[in-house]
Amino acid sequence: MSGEEGEVGQTPVARVPIGTIAKEWARLGCIGFGGPPTHISLLRRMCVQERGWIDAKEFEDAIATTNLLPGPASTQLAIYCAWRLRGAVGGIVGGLCFIVPGLVLILALAAVFLAGHPPGWVLGAAAGAGAGVPAVALHAASGLVPASWKRIGTKHAQQARWAVYALAGGTAAAATGPYLVLVLVACGATEIVVRRSGGQTSSGRAGAVIPAVVLHGAALGGLGALAWVALKVGALSYGGGFVIVPLMQHDAVSAYHWMTGAQFLNAVALGQVTPGPVVQTVAVVGYAAAGVGGGLLAALVAFAPSFAFVLLGGRHFDQLRANSTVASFLTGAGPAVIGAIAGSAVPLGLSLQHLWQIPVLAGALAWLLVFRRGVVSALLIAGAVGAVVALAGAPA
Secondary structure (H helix, E strand, O other): OOHHHOOOOOOOOOOOOHHHHHHHHHHHHHHOOOOHHHHHHHHHHHHHHHOOOOOHHHHHHHHHHHOOOOOOHHHHHHHHHHHHHHHHHHHHHHHHHHHHHHHHHHHHHHHHHOOOOOOHHHHHHHHHHHHHHHHHHHHHHHHHHHHHHHHHOOOHHHHHHHHHHHHHHHHHHHHHHHHHHHHHHHHHHHHHHHHHOOOOOOHHHHHHHHHHHHHHHHOOOHHHHHHHHHHHHHHOOOOOHHHHHHHHHHHHHHHOOOOOHHHHHHHHHHHHHOOOOHHHHHHHHHHHHHHHHHHHHHHHHHHHHHHHHHHHHHHHHHHHHHOHHHHHHHHHHHHHHHHHHHHOHHHHHHOOOOOOHHHHHHHHHHHHHHOOOOHHHHHHHHHHHHHHHHHOOOOO
16 A cells, blocks of 8 residues: 555545645745754644644654654654655655755855855854854753653663663763764663563674674775765664764764864754754765765765655554564663763864853853753854954954
8 A cells, every 4th residue: 555545554644736745845944943843843733733634643653753763853754744645756755845945055054164265254153153062962962861761760770771871872972983873772782682681682683784884884985985974874873863963073074084173063053053954964074075966965875764764664653663672772772872962062072173162162051051042043142253253353
């Protein structure tokens, strides 16, 4: 049965014209500032509340399931909603229309911020926004803690495992760079073993394959290396968009020298202030490596797994969500992801180059963690401060 008329266990939905999907999903892609919470809210309002295209319970179930998948969950939710309305064609059109507006904007901004001789105020704005990025990492991690802490359980042994997983993820992000994904997989596999008392699972095979793939990818160069980095971002990142930061930083800055640490901070900031998924940060890395073509290649490879997960597995979402092995894996990997996101603040902070960036970072921390204001406003204010400081003659 095709996705156009409903799948197993799902209520059939009316066929929605492809043109309508293209128009509405492109609109969401243009106004989707603020990350996953904004994207989910906009999709819920359109698909459930205003148009009645999708049942409220199914929509909430889709949110839960896409959060079980690696990669950008809100992008996968956008693809899933379009897939439910018009099958594979709808999913592809909706997904592309959701992604492309932000991709065009972020590549245009990358051309400005990574230019050979940009104006001084542009450098200052980039340095100011970049100074706020470590604060954004800590803010992102803190927001994930309550749900993950609740999920692990209330027993002392369970809470102790949560702390160990989080510490492992944080240490890996701060120190090991390219092997972070192995730590995430190991934490998830450990939780499976603990909860199933040594029962057989498929995690052993995954644990054997992934190191070999990582080592093979590390040997690539040029566009092959860029494609590998983008594939890791799209297929191996658990817990939302910001976990891509420690996954990318080592490769982009240290391994392949596509950009400096300060430029990587700019890339992360651009991914936060543009509409659409944060994963589009990888397009800036691709631009730094190989121009516009590299940015487009990186985006194509990074988002391809999201399309594949939904178009090939959408009809099985109910079974995935109910699978105890998957749930156990994510219970263990979740704290490691939180630790990794928080740990990424260490190398990001070490990338700051000017003393004036330290008070900007402190201000961003207060804005996000004390006053609990938004990420986009924090980075825009930090960028504005940086531009003013540069115009005043400070180094940028």
